[in-house]
Each structure stands twice: as structure tokens, then as C-alpha cells.
Amino acid sequence: MSDWPMDGYGSAQRCIACCLGILLISSLIPQKANGSDHTARIGLSQNLSTTETPFWLHANRDGRIPPNSARNFGLYGRYDRPLFQNSEVIDGGAGFRLDLLASDLETRLRFTELYAHLAIAGWQLHIGRFYDTIGLNPDHLTTGSMMMSRNAMQPFKIRLSTTGFRPVPLTGERLAFRARWSEGILTDTRFVENTRVHQKYLYLRLELVENVFITGGVAHNLMWGGRHPELGHVHRSFRDWLSDVLAQPDRRVFDNVSPVGNGLGAYEAGLEYRLPGSWRIGAHRMFFIDDKESLNLRSPRDGMWTVYFDRRGDDTSRLIEYIIYEHINTKNQDAGTGDAYGRARYYSHYVYRDGWVHHGQILGTPFFTIDPEKIGTDERILVNNIVLAHHLGFSGSIDSSLSYELVMTYSRNYGICNDQTSGGGCRGSAEDPVQQRDDYVPFHELRRDRYSTMVTLRFPVDRIPGLGPASIILSGKEGRSGSVHLSASVDAGDFYEQVRLGFEVGLSMPLN
Numbered sequence: 001m002s003d004w005p006m007d008g009y010g011s012a013q014r015c016i017a018c019c020l021g022i023l024l025i026s027s028l029i030p031q032k033a034n035g036s037d038h039t040a041r042i043g044l045s046q047n048l049s050t051t052e053t054p055f056w057l058h059a060n061r062d063g064r065i066p067p068n069s070a071r072n073f074g075l076y077g078r079y080d081r082p083l084f085q086n087s088e089v090i091d092g093g094a095g096f097r098l099d100l101l102a103s104d105l106e107t108r109l110r111f112t113e114l115y116a117h118l119a120i121a122g123w124q125l126h127i128g129r130f131y132d133t134i135g136l137n138p139d140h141l142t143t144g145s146m147m148m149s150r151n152a153m154q155p156f157k158i159r160l161s162t163t164g165f166r167p168v169p170l171t172g173e174r175l176a177f178r179a180r181w182s183e184g185i186l187t188d189t190r191f192v193e194n195t196r197v198h199q200k201y202l203y204l205r206l207e208l209v210e211n212v213f214i215t216g217g218v219a220h221n222l223m224w225g226g227r228h229p230e231l232g233h234v235h236r237s238f239r240d241w242l243s244d245v246l247a248q249p250d251r252r253v254f255d256n257v258s259p260v261g262n263g264l265g266a267y268e269a270g271l272e273y274r275l276p277g278s279w280r281i282g283a284h285r286m287f288f289i290d291d292k293e294s295l296n297l298r299s300p301r302d303g304m305w306t307v308y309f310d311r312r313g314d315d316t317s318r319l320i321e322y323i324i325y326e327h328i329n330t331k332n333q334d335a336g337t338g339d340a341y342g343r344a345r346y347y348s349h350y351v352y353r354d355g356w357v358h359h360g361q362i363l364g365t366p367f368f369t370i371d372p373e374k375i376g377t378d379e380r381i382l383v384n385n386i387v388l389a390h391h392l393g394f395s396g397s398i399d400s401s402l403s404y405e406l407v408m409t410y411s412r413n414y415g416i417c418n419d420q421t422s423g424g425g426c427r428g429s430a431e432d433p434v435q436q437r438d439d440y441v442p443f444h445e446l447r448r449d450r451y452s453t454m455v456t457l458r459f460p461v462d463r464i465p466g467l468g469p470a471s472i473i474l475s476g477k478e479g480r481s482g483s484v485h486l487s488a489s490v491d492a493g494d495f496y497e498q499v500r501l502g503f504e505v506g507l508s509m510p511l512n
Helices: 010-026 238-245 470-475
Strands: 039-049 071-083 090-103 107-120 123-129 156-162 175-185 196-209 212-224 262-275 279-289 303-310 322-329 382-384 387-399 402-413 448-460 483-492 500-510
Touching: 071 107, 156 196
Parallel strands: none
Antiparallel strands: 039 071, 039 500, 071 090, 090 107, 107 123, 123 156, 156 175, 175 196, 196 212, 212 262, 262 279, 279 303, 303 322, 322 387, 387 402, 402 448, 448 483, 483 500
């Protein structure tokens, strides 16, 4: 039932042992006498669908829900313990989340979080598996970053990063930076076993005038290393690692094939205005990068646009507290004159055939889809990565104890570039355009539309009438109440064989 095999994953096992050891040691460290020195919660959920699970009942759930299931029961326990509470210099903590899933497809038990972290002088070190998105787009009601979202289970990793934005010296705190460097390992069954993941970014934020901030930066993600079934170990020395993470173009595993690492990244820019009363209005633009050609913005329309309005910063209940709009476009993919759309094959790679996927789910945008039957084989598993999508999300409060979330998403899906031509490949030219070949399928004929909507209500347990003494058991101490959520979701459009309808109920309770 565990999600990691016992053979071939020594690095992940050592990471697990290290995190569990820190948790054990942390229980022996004296803490402050006032207040609780740890938090613990348990929760359960049940969702039922007419066919397969609707999009928003499985997307961006940290890989906990199988997309192709119809019935899912989940039970989890979560524990967090702070470290060094008596210190004014160093901070830290350790914790885990253990999830049990029982669905009509499988039963499994796994740590979706298992971590320890230390922070000192504006820098922090994390080790383990933990929520770790990359990108400037907001976290709330988002479709997720195109680089690293919360759609799939995270790799085990070691990460060194700043604690948020840190001021640049001698700038009067008007200029700040945020940076990270991390190394991880993918723990699923893959075509290239023990694939490593390298990630880094650097962002700068400038306060143009009072409460107006502009942010820009670059991020780089890379799958590298591992054991190929034909080549054996792929680039395992320090020199190989350095060449891969610096994206040196001469590092190749096959002749005339792109550098061995499966790299992707982004140029990003954002603008935010912070109003009085903790209101924020902002916009964000991500230029997606998947290969050397896109470094020069060959496909400037590809990427992500975000606009948001956030007034959740105070305790006032409002019907509309948050609005987000996102637009995702991956149509061009370096296609030039005569090429097929989607030529760059985002998230795919000639060596790393499983692509930007972990435990059967996309690590980036959930709009891309895979063929799960091809996982671990020598076939590329991406079957839909040419997408144009619009997404709208709202959240707010109906009254002081009842809140809601609403997401509505529309996307056009065109498959992959090979769907446009079966014989001549995706590359063409002005003299030999793909569009004039005998086997060409017109692009508009591949279009399949998808409509996905979900509404969620959240409220404390003690709001449920008729519980009596049971409400005391479920509510916890010190005013921390257990909470309930109810969700309804529907998918429609010719992207699906039939309409999908699903419902979910969940309960979360504090234990201390």
C-alpha cells in the first residue's frame, strides 16, 4: 500500500528516515510553557461521481485523488511541531501528513507531506516532501503554476531559499529579492528510474511608489540523472550535474537531440497595488520556456496571464472577498512558418519519456492530460498539451460562519502536434508546410471543448443542528472548531464522452 518501492529509492528512504528522526528528536526539545507546542488534525472526505471524478474534484489536490476513479474515501492525519521556540535567532519545525485513500481503483497509504525545516537570518532550509509551488501567481483558487503546481504529489527534496522577499542592502528596503535552490528525486515507477529534479529561481521586487510593487524574475526546473533502461546511469558525476543545471547546450545523450535534462522554466513579471485595509489588486504574466528556442520568446503568447482582487486581509465578512481570472495558452510551442502547432511538445522529452509527471499526475498545469497506460514505457505519455483556457474564481462569506468558493473553467483542447500529421512529423518549412501534406488534419477539427465548474461551502461543525454533545467532541479546544465542507462539481463538453457530476463532503477536526 505504500507509494514507494523498497528497491532503487535509497535517496528517498534516507530522506524519510531523516525527517522521522527530526520529528523524534523534536519531541525531546523543551518548548515554551505558554500555548500549545504542536498542532494535530485528522480529517476525512468522501466523493462520489456519476462516471469519473470531475476535474475540480481531483485537480490541484496534491495528487491525493485519482482522476479516473468514481468513488474516493479519504482519511488523513496531520501533525506539525515547532522547534526552537525559545530562540530569537533560529526557527524551525517538523511535521507530516499521512493519507489513506480507498477508491474503486486502488487502496493506498502514503505520506503526502513529511518534512523538517530550519530558518536563520532570513534563509531557510527544508528537507522532505512538502507543498512547494513555483511561480508568482496567487495560491488561492488558481489553476496552478505551469512549472510546479499542487496538482501532483511533490518530490522528496532539499531546498535552500529565502524566507519570502528579503531587502537588498543600501536600497532603503525599496528593492527586495527572493531566491531558491533545490535538489530532489522522483519516487514513482518511471521509464528513467530515480530521476532527479533541480529547481532554482531569482525574483526582484521594487516598490515604485508607496504601496505599488513591480516584481520580475526567472525560474529554471530540470529533470536530470537517473537510470535509463538502455543507457544505464545518465549523467551522474558532479561535472555532469553542473553542466545540466547550467543548461550547457553541448551536453547530449543522443546525437542531434536536445540536452539530456528535461528542462522548463519561465520569465515572470507582476504588478501589485496594496490598498488600505489589506486590499490587494494585482496582475501577473508568465512567459513559459520549454527549450532553447523559447528562451528568445519565440512563442510570446504562450504562458499564463493572471489578474486578481484580494480583500481577505481583515476579519470583515463580505459576499465577495476574492476574485481571480487566469488565461493559459500553449498553442504555438515554437511553431514557425510551415510547422504544426505544438511543435515543442511541452512537458515531453525524448529521454525522459514520462515527462513532467509524478505518480501519474502532471506536476504543472492540470489542463494537460496523459495516457496512464503508457507510464513507465518507451512511449511519450502526453496526449493533450495544446490548450487555450479561461478560468474564473470567486470566494467570500455568506455570513460570519459560512463561506463559499466558486470556480468556473473553459478550455479548448487540441491534443498534441502529432495529431495534425501522422507521417511527416511536426516540423515543416515555407517550402514544405505541414498544412499541405496529404496526411494533415486541419487544426480546427481537433478542437474539443471542456467546461468545468465547482462550488464549495465551508462552515464550522457547531453550525450543524442536532449534534448535541457530539459537537463538543468535534470542535476542539480554545475556540478551534472542526470544519465541514460540501462540494458539487460538473464537467461538460465534447472533451468528455459524457457529462460528469460529482459531490464531496469532508470533515476536519483539531486534536489539541
